[in-house]
Amino acid sequence: MAASLYFSHPACLEHDPRDGLYGHPEQPDRLRAIEGALAERDWLGWERREAPAASEGELALVHPREHVEAIGALCQSGGGPIDADTYAGERSYEAALHAAGGACAMTRALIGGESGVGFCAVRPPGHHAEPERAMGFCLFDNVAVAAALALAELGLERVLIVDWDVHHGNGTAEIFRRRDDVLFASIHQGGIFPGTGALGDSGSGPGEGHTINLPVPAGSEEDVWLSLLEHVVLPAAAGFEPQLMLISAGFDAHRDDPLADCRLEASSFAQMACHVRDAAIEWGAPVGAVLEGGYDLPALADSVVATMAALGGEGEAAPAAPEGIVTPRAASHVAHHWSLPI
Numbered sequence: 041m042a043a044s045l046y047f048s049h050p051a052c053l054e055h056d057p058r059d060g061l062y063g064h065p066e067q068p069d070r071l072r073a074i075e076g077a078l079a080e081r082d083w084l085g086w087e088r089r090e091a092p093a094a095s096e097g098e099l100a101l102v103h104p105r106e107h108v109e110a111i112g113a114l115c116q117s118g119g120g121p122i123d124a125d126t127y128a129g130e131r132s133y134e135a136a137l138h139a140a141g142g143a144c145a146m147t148r149a150l151i152g153g154e155s156g157v158g159f160c161a162v163r164p165p166g167h168h169a170e171p172e173r174a175m176g177f178c179l180f181d182n183v184a185v186a187a188a189l190a191l192a193e194l195g196l197e198r199v200l201i202v203d204w205d206v207h208h209g210n211g212t213a214e215i216f217r218r219r220d221d222v223l224f225a226s227i228h229q230g231g232i233f234p235g236t237g238a239l240g241d242s243g244s245g246p247g248e249g250h251t252i253n254l255p256v257p258a259g260s261e262e263d264v265w266l267s268l269l270e271h272v273v274l275p276a277a278a279g280f281e282p283q284l285m286l287i288s289a290g291f292d293a294h295r296d297d298p299l300a301d302c303r304l305e306a307s308s309f310a311q312m313a314c315h316v317r318d319a320a321i322e323w324g325a326p327v328g329a330v331l332e333g334g335y336d337l338p339a340l341a342d343s344v345v346a347t348m349a350a351l352g353g354e355g356e357a358a359p360a361a362p363e364g365i366v367t368p369r370a371a372s373h374v375a376h377h378w379s380l381p382i
Contacts (some may be wrong), residue, residue: 044089044157044352045149047142049076049091052163053137057127057177062118063077063333064127065141065299066164070344074331076160077341083343084348087155091142091162093134094172094185098144101188102181102215106225107172111136111179124175125233136164143186143330150157150286150326151194157351159289161344167209167288167334168234176207176234183288183330184215190284191221197203200325202273204265204312205332206300208237209251212288218247223280225273227265229293229300230255252276258301263310264356269312271367285327286321287313291334291343299335306342313350314357327351337348 057064078084099108113119115133122128128136134375139162146158166183168176183201191237202214203209203226213236216222229238243251254268277285291309293302313329320327329351334340349355 042155044084044086045146045155046083046086046088046159046161046348047091047146048088048161049142051134051138052091052132053130054304055164056129058195059129060127061125061287064306066085070334070336070340071161071163073337073341074344077345078348081345084345084352086159086348086352089145091138091146091160092136092197092336093374094144094180098185099140099180102185103191106147108180111174126175126177126230126331128179129176132164132179138162138373139164139166140180140182140185142328143182144189145326146328147190147284147286148194149330151190151284152195156320156326158326159348159351160328160330165290166208166330167203167205167212167290167332169211170214170219175211178211181211181215183286184212186328186376187216187222187284187286191358196283198219198280198282199222200280201288202285202310202316203288203290204229204293205288205300206293206297207233207290207333208232208255209288209332210236213237213241213251213253217243217251218245222251223250223252223277223282225252225254225276227254227268227273229260229302231258232300256302261305262305262311263302264302265302265308266311266315269315270316274315275323277319282323282333285316285325287316287327287329287334289329289347290332291340294334294339294343296339297334306339307347309345310350310355313347313357314355317351318357319354327352345361
C-alpha cells in the first residue's frame with residue numbers, strides 16, 4: 041500500500057472571493073499557508089497528487105445540471121456575487137471542479153486500496169452547498185460528491201461523514217437527509233451561520249436516524265468536542281459499520297479563528313483525528329479528509345499539519361474524555377436511534 045495521499049491543484053489558488061467581496065476570509069493564502077507548513081516538514085512523507093477536475097457525471101450525482109451550468113456561466117461571464125458571503129470569479133468554476141474532483145480522486149484511490157489515508161487541500165470549500173444552491177463560500181459540495189460516488193459507482197453500501205467544521209454542514213445534511221446509506225454526523229457551534237443543525241434534526245423518511253447533529257455552545261473546548269466524538273459519534277458509527285470514513289475537515293473551531301467562538305487548539309484536531317484513525321483501523325475502512333473552513337492562517341496551517349500527521353499514524357489517542365461532558369439530551373437523542381448503551 042502506498043504512502044498516505046495528499047491531493048491539491050494550482051487552480052484552487054485562482055479562486056479569490058476578495059475580487060468581489062472586500063476582505064473576504066476565504067482566500068488563496070489559506071492554501072499557501074497549509075502548503076508552506078507542510079513543505080517545512082517534507083510533506084510528512086505523504087505522496088502528493090494533482091486533483092483532477094470532476095466530471096459532469098460525478099457532479100450530477102449531487103447537483104442538477106442546471107446548478108452546475110449556472111455556476112459555469114457566471115464564471116464565464118466574468119463572475120460576480122452569488123449572495124452576501126459567496127462569490128464566484130472568472131477562474132472559480134475551474135477551481136471548484138478541481139476541488140470536487142480531488143475528493144473524488146481521493147475516494148477512488150482509497151477504495152481501490154492504493155492507501156488507507158488521504159487528505160484533500162482544496163478550495164473553494166463545499167459543505168454548505170446544497171443541491172441547487174451555492175452558499176456559505178461553497179459552490180459544489182465536495183465531500184458529498186465523493187460520498188455519492190463511492191455509493192453509486194465504487195461498490196460501497198455505507199459511508200460515514202464526520203463534519204467537525206465549526207459551522208453546520210447544511211448542504212451535506214440536506215443532500216443525504218432522506219438516505220440511509222450515509223451516516224452524517226456534525227459537531228458544530230450552535231446559534232451561528234447557517235442556523236441549521238438542531239439537535240432534534242435526525243434526518244427524514246428513509247434517512248431518519250442517519251443524521252446526528254451535535255451543536256455546542258460558544259466557548260466549548262477540547263473536552264466537549266472529544267467527548268461528543270468518542271461517546272456519541274463513534275459508537276453510533278460502529279453500529280452503522282461504515283466502509284469508508286470521510287471528514288469534512290474545517291478548522292474554524294480553533295480558538296484563534298475570527299468567524300466563531302470555540303476554543304480548540306491544533307492538538308485538539310490531532311486528537312480527533314487519532315480517534316477517527318483508530319476507529320477506521322478497527323472497522324477496516326479507509327479514511328479521507330476534505331478541507332472546509334479555517335480562517336486564521338497560522339492556526340489553519342498548524343491544525344492541518346497536526347491532523348494529517350495524526351491520520352498518517354503519528355501520536356496516540358488520549359484516554360476517553362469524561363462521559364459526563366456529553367449532555368443528557370445529546371446522549372439520549374443518539375441512543376434513541378441507534379439503541380446505544382449510553
